[in-house]
Amino acid sequence: MIKIRLLEGDKHRNECAFRPYIWAQNSLKEIGIEFTVGDSYDYTLVGQASVIDKKVSLQESIDKGLEFLSKVDGEYMILDGQDSTSLIGTYEVFKQSEALLLLKNSLLKDRSLYKKGWVLGRYYWGTGDYKLDDFDEYSDRIVLSGTNWLGTHFAGVDIQWYDYKNPKTYDISAMFQYPQGVDVFEHNQLQSYHYDKHRTPMMNVLDKLNYKIAKLENGVRVPIEEYYQKISDAKILLAPFGYGEMAPRDLDTAQFGAVLIKPDMSYIDTKPNIFEDNKTYIACKHDYSDLEEKIDFVMSNYDEVQEKVVLNMRKKIESHMHPNNIALHLYDVFKELKGVMV
Numbered sequence: 401m402i403k404i405r406l407l408e409g410d411k412h413r414n415e416c417a418f419r420p421y422i423w424a425q426n427s428l429k430e431i432g433i434e435f436t437v438g439d440s441y442d443y444t445l446v447g448q449a450s451v452i453d454k455k456v457s458l459q460e461s462i463d464k465g466l467e468f469l470s471k472v473d474g475e476y477m478i479l480d481g482q483d484s485t486s487l488i489g490t491y492e493v494f495k496q497s498e499a500l501l502l503l504k505n506s507l508l509k510d511r512s513l514y515k516k517g518w519v520l521g522r523y524y525w526g527t528g529d530y531k532l533d534d535f536d537e538y539s540d541r542i543v544l545s546g547t548n549w550l551g552t553h554f555a556g557v558d559i560q561w562y563d564y565k566n567p568k569t570y571d572i573s574a575m576f577q578y579p580q581g582v583d584v585f586e587h588n589q590l591q592s593y594h595y596d597k598h599r600t601p602m603m604n605v606l607d608k609l610n611y612k613i614a615k616l617e618n619g620v621r622v623p624i625e626e627y628y629q630k631i632s633d634a635k636i637l638l639a640p641f642g643y644g645e646m647a648p649r650d651l652d653t654a655q656f657g658a659v660l661i662k663p664d665m666s667y668i669d670t671k672p673n674i675f676e677d678n679k680t681y682i683a684c685k686h687d688y689s690d691l692e693e694k695i696d697f698v699m700s701n702y703d704e705v706q707e708k709v710v711l712n713m714r715k716k717i718e719s720h721m722h723p724n725n726i727a728l729h730l731y732d733v734f735k736e737l738k739g740v741m742v
Contacts, residue, residue, distance in 0.1 A: 402433050402734060405441035407450060407472070414447030417481025417505075420547040421445075421730075423555035424723030431731050443500075444476035451478060452489035458587040465493035477501045483549035483644025485668060486521030487514065487542075488530055489587065495538050500737065502538075503545035506645065506670040511539055513667075520586060524641050524663065524686050525594045546729030548670045549646040554721045562632065564657020564710045571611035571699060573634035573658065575627055576642075576649070578603055579619045591643065599640045601688040606638075609692065611699065632656040635706070636698055641686075650674075653681070654713040659698050659706055661691070671729055672720035680713040 409418050421428070425435055435445075451465035469476070478499045480490040485506045494502040508514060508523060514535040519528030578599045584592040606613055614630040616622065622630075631637055637653045639662040653660035660681040668675075677683040682698060682705075684691045698705050 401429075402443070403436050403441040404433065405444045406435050406437060407444050407446050407476075409437060409447070411447065411449045413449035413481070416552050417447045417449075417479050417545075417547075418445070420551040420555045420726055424726040427723040427727035428730065431727055433727070433730055433734070441474070444472055444474060445503075446472065446476055446478050446499075448478070448480045448482060448490055451493045454489070454586045456587070458489065458492070461489055461587060462492045462496070465489075466496055469493070469497045469499070475500055477503060479503045479545055481505050481545065481547065481552070483646055484522055485645070486518075486523075486530075487532065488521040491532060491538075491542075494542075495534070500541070501733070502542045503733070504542060505545050505548040506668050507542070507544060509667050509669040511535065514539075519594050520589060520591065522594070522643075523667065524645070525598060543733060544669065544671050544729070546671050546726050546733070548672070549644060550648075550651060550674070551672065551721055551726075553648045553651060554717070559651070559655060559717070561654070561714055562656055564706065566657070568635045568658075569612070569633040570614040570630065570635070572606070572609075572613045572636045572638060572695065573631045574603070574606055574613055574615040574638050575622075575631050576638070576640060576647075577616065577619045577621070581619045595642060599642075602638065602640050602691060605688055605691045609695065611695070628652075631658070634658055635702060636661055636695060638662070640688075650681075651717065654710060654717055657706065657710050659702075659709050660713070661694055661698065663688075672716075672725060674713065674716040674720055676712070676716070678709075680709060680716050682709070 406418050408414050450468055453461045453464055476499055478490060478494050485508050514532045517528050517531040519525035521530045579596045580592040614634055631652055635658060637649055637658040637660055639647055639649050639660060641663055645668060661684055662681060663686045664683040665675040674680055682694050684694045
């Protein structure tokens with residue numbers, strides 16, 4: 401039995417990242433992997449909240465992360481459970497530490513893209529200064545975690561599938577935050593500008609459409625009951641990227657029986673991956689230049705598209721988001737480590 405200590409598991413963001421593993425603990429025990437918070441363990445899993453601090457500069461964050469890891473006894477791995485393919489903050493700590501592996505929720509499918517510059521490391525925000533020139537030197541030790549942001553929200557939840565044929569009041573739900581309304585910084589660099597900039601073209605398209613659209617007023621959030629009422633009453637749910645590519649509304653579409661339209665996800669490598677264009681969702685371009693065309697297509701063929709996309713998405717969620725899949729993935733991860741018997 402391999403025992404893995406979950407370090408600072410109650411810390412915000414660490415808890416989110418560890419949650420799918422804890423959910424899968426019974427399946428993991430069956431294949432010889434056990435999580436613990438005790439003093440007897442073989443490896444330590446360190447979550448991103450323990451090694452990065454977005455409230456300070458990147459260099460300060462790196463220094464704090466390395467200092468923290470210097471006090472970790474025994475062999476350890478870092479888990480970056482953030483909802484973006486960006487490696488900013490964790491990569492720098494990982495490569496200067498003694499970590500065996502960096503486990504990451506989602507990675508760019510084309511790993512060479514990490515050596516090109518993107519805004520704060522987010523590919524979908526466009527060309528920028530953050531790039532990892534030495535990525536190839538460490539890439540063989542940067543592996544998928546077998547979990548992602550959707551699994552974090554799905555873990556342990558008895559999800560309910562509602563009648564997707566119920567009448568819909570709205571044609572489109574755009575119940576996402578825009579504009580952000582406050583300045584958000586990461587390592588002293590403004591994030592919210594890019595967040596809004598990415599969503600602006602989508603809103604520009606919606607402003608000229610004649611469909612009935614549910615959306616927030618000036619980005620002001622509404623009570624959760626009103627939010628769910630409106631998204632459940634929509635035929636199409638739009639899910640633009642935010643600080644990451646995935647969000648709970650990706651699951652909401654299947655639950656409430658709407659058609660999900662979001663930017664193309666084919667560039668992402670993640671497990672579980674429930675995104676398949678024209679089967680589980682409808683992909684649009686990252687600049688939303690074809691969004692009106694995609695909406696018109698769905699609305700013109702709604703019954704057919706809804707039936708296919710909703711049922712396919714539900715099947716994918718049920719088959720892919722299972723604790724056994726997490727267990728098998730971790731088994732393969734440990735099997736590749738030298739000197740480890742699983």
